Amino acid sequence: xxxxxxxxxxxxxxxxxxLGLFAAxxxxxxxxxxxxxDIACWALFAAAVDLLLGFTGLLSFGHAAFxxxxxxxxxxxALHTGLPFPVAIVGGAAFAALLAxxxxxxxxxLSGIYFAMVTLAFAQMTYFxxxxxxxxxxxxxxxxxxxxxxxxxxxxxxxxFYYAGLPFxxxxxxxxxxxxxSPFGRVLVSxxxxxxxxxxxxxxxxxxxxxxxxxxxxLSGMAGGVFAMGHGFASLEGVYWTTSGQAVMMVxxxxxxxxxxxAIGAALVVQLQDFLATxxxxxxxxxxxxxxxxxxxxxxxxxxxxxxxxxxxxxxxAAPGEVAAEPRKSVDTPA
Numbered sequence: 001x002x003x004x005x006x007x008x009x010x011x012x013x014x015x016x017x018x019l020g021l022f023a024a025x026x027x028x029x030x031x032x033x034x035x036x037x038d039i040a041c042w043a044l045f046a047a048a049v050d051l052l053l054g055f056t057g058l059l060s061f062g063h064a065a066f067x068x069x070x071x072x073x074x075x076x077x078a079l080h081t082g083l084p085f086p087v088a089i090v091g092g093a094a095f096a097a098l099l100a101x102x103x104x105x106x107x108x109x110l111s112g113i114y115f116a117m118v119t120l121a122f123a124q125m126t127y128f129x130x131x132x133x134x135x136x137x138x139x140x141x142x143x144x145x146x147x148x149x150x151x152x153x154x155x156x157x158x159x160x161f162y163y164a165g166l167p168f169x170x171x172x173x174x175x176x177x178x179x180x181x182s183p184f185g186r187v188l189v190s191x192x193x194x195x196x197x198x199x200x201x202x203x204x205x206x207x208x209x210x211x212x213x214x215x216x217x218x219l220s221g222m223a224g225g226v227f228a229m230g231h232g233f234a235s236l237e238g239v240y241w242t243t244s245g246q247a248v249m250m251v252x253x254x255x256x257x258x259x260x261x262x263a264i265g266a267a268l269v270v271q272l273q274d275f276l277a278t279x280x281x282x283x284x285x286x287x288x289x290x291x292x293x294x295x296x297x298x299x300x301x302x303x304x305x306x307x308x309x310x311x312x313x314x315x316x317x318a319a320p321g322e323v324a325a326e327p328r329k330s331v332d333t334p335a
Contacts, residue, residue: 016260017177020173020260020263021170024040024166024169024170025166027039027040027162028159028162028163031271032274033158033159033161033162034158034230034231035270035271035274036162037158037161037162037165037226037227037230038227038230038270038274039263039266039267039270039271040162040165040166040169040226041169041223041224041226041227041230042223042246042247042250042266042269042270043169043173043262043263043266043267044169044172044173044176044219044220044222044223044226045063045067045219045220045223045224045247045250045262045266046247046250046251046254046262046263046265046266047172047173047176047219047259047260047262047263048063048172048176048216048217048219048220048223048247049063049216049220049244049247049248049250049251049262050176050251050256050257050258050259050261050262051176051179051180051212051215051216051219051259052212052213052216053248053251053256053257054251054256054257054258054259055180055185055188055189055192055212055257055259056188056191056192056208056209056212056213057111057191057192057193058108058111058115058209058212058213059112059115059116059248060115060116060119060213060216060244061116061117061119061120061123061241061244061245061248062103062107062118062119062120062121062122062123062241062244063119063123063216063217063220063243063244063247064123064126064127064238064239064240064241064242064243064244065099065103065122065123065126065127065239066096066099066100066217066218066220066221066224067096067220067221067223067224067227067238067239067243067244067247068126068127068130068224068234068236068237068238068239068240068243069092069095069096069099069126069130069221069224069239070092070093070095070096070220070221070222070224070225070228071092071224071225071227071228071234071238072092072130072136072137072143072228072234072238072239073091073092073095073096073221073225074088074089074091074092074146074224074225074228074229074234075088075143075146075228075233075234076136076143077091077092078146078147078148078149078229079143079145079146079147082147082149083149084149084150084151085147085148085149085150085155085164085229086150086168088225088229089165089168089222089225089226089229090222090225091225092221092222092224092225092228093218093219093221093222093225094218094221095221096217096218096220096221096222096224097214097215097217097218097221099126099217100213100214100216100217100218101210101214103119103122103213104209104210104213104214104217105210106118107119107122107213108206108209108210108213109206111195119244120241120244123239123241123244124241126239127236127239127240127241130236130239131236137234139236140236142233142234142235142236143228143233143234143235144232144233145232145233146228146229146232146233146234148161148164148229148232150164158230161229161230162230165226165229165230168222168225168226169222169223169226171222172219172222172223173263175215175219176219176259177259179215180259184208184211187203187208188208188212190203191203191205191208191209220247224238246269247262249265249269249288249292250262250265250266250268250269251265251302252265252292252295252296252302253265253268253269253292253295253302253303254266254302254303254304254305255301255302255303255304255305255306255308256301256302256305257305258302258304258305258308260304261302261303261304261305264303264304265302265303268291268303269288272284272287272288272291273288
């Protein structure tokens, strides 16, 4: 019954949204709250990357600049202004969007590996600036002791802050969902499928790609801001290129172009890393990399993409029986 309802719900039906909301609300009751917050933040980050990769066809290895850059900006606002933490998170997301404008303007004219390498280069430039500008970013020490001010409320407990930061993640996921279901999102899919045909139809491809890039960066920045607030620090690791690579891995694990698959990939990777770190296993990359290879080989569409494909196949297989039953009912029923 649940399987068939999920199949009818499609990519983003109300039932799927309700199940996702329920899972987000009960998550800190089931696992360690800081890990739950990490899953939520990485889920939004993966959705932002999938917005660009799965729906626009652009693979970016530079999104660490927006995740980490927003974390630094959020921390600086909270440390030096004393404003409530929601203002700091929104400021960090705005900074990420502004940072994405020149990077995207210079990058979206490229595609494929060239786009990936250019965004990677910009991310490494951001990393170099964060490392050298020690008076502002703290250099290798980063920003520490970021406060969680909200009109005198005590949010020092990680369990309490999870529910304070969760609305930002949910709003970001909802924005991503609305984007892919809007006419703008359908244009992005057509650009991904055939940019030349989209140009022939009169769509300014580069402009659409730039807007998608900026929106993706803003959502990544919102995720990075919540992450920095949740942990109370911003570090160089956030702007390093491996952060982008991890988000891309989550998207591929869950399923490219599914949007929700990134949340599944985030839960899998974060939970596995936490389990291995708790067990004292230092080389977590060996295990996560091995699982990544197995999933890619066995589930070509990713975990959620494969599940959705199987549900759709089952629905198609059941459809002829339902159609065949209709005439029989009309014959047995008197006119």
